[in-house]
Amino acid sequence: MPRKKKRQVVINPNRPEREVRKLPPGYMKEYYEQYRLVTSSDECASFPSFWRVWLSEFPELQFRERSNHAQCMTCIRHRSMIKSLSSHMRARREQIRLFTEHLAAQYADRALYWQMRGLSRHKGAVVTLICDGMDQAKWEVPRSPILVGKDFGNMQKPRLHVSLCIAHGWFYLFLVSSPDIRKDGNASVELLACAFTILQKKGLNLAMTDVYLQHDNTCREFKNNNGLRFVCSQVSCKNIRSVTCSYLRTGHTHEDIDQTFGNLSRYLNRVRCLQTPDDAVQTIKAFCAKTKFPFESEQYVFAMEATRDWTLSF
């Protein structure tokens, strides 16, 4: 019997205009399963009604395309178990419950970060900073129209390091360093120390400020000896009132900072000539001049030529 063609869904013309919101890569069916879990069986709508209402009333909720980023192992485990338990309804239901619990927990982590970001934008006694490094593969140098030739196909190209710190409500700070500078805890502390210096120069009294830090959940960057020693020393010397270190769970770290990296990467695709770290600095400055930052009016781009050994000073 031929399959019935799906009817086209008309978007409700009376609904208010909303900004597009990207959900993590996934399927509508997963959201339906979560909806079923929290709704009693006699009130629960069928899946066709569910997707029809979604598309007509909330078309701004879209799924992000799958990227090369490693995915959360817990999510993969739950998804594969739910799939394999299709003939065991009770076990499947329990798996869906555990999966929903995991998703709710990672959402709660994000909601905390969003709350602190909102507070920071009011420029009160809370400053929220998020720091991360950009994918190094995007910053291979030298870049030139000649190098697309086949003779250069096997050429090993060094990769520049680009890190970003967003002080919400204050500024964007980019640091560019050459490949021979190690991208370790010292480099992360350098970025943070530079951000604190700028905040102080802008007239913020750090001794009366609560700082909320958001980093990736990896020991290579800030979740290490250097990072914790640095923030502890700043608080014990009364330079900063308090510091909260926060790390989103692995596999669920995609945040606004990655969105900026995505935009920068798209801008970079149009750049044909890039030879030195200084060229990279100029490119990022040009990107900042063309991009709108609604909450952060200033952007700083510096080349980092060396890092200090921050463990020696404590």
Ligand SMILES: [Zn+2]
């Ligand atoms: Zn997960």
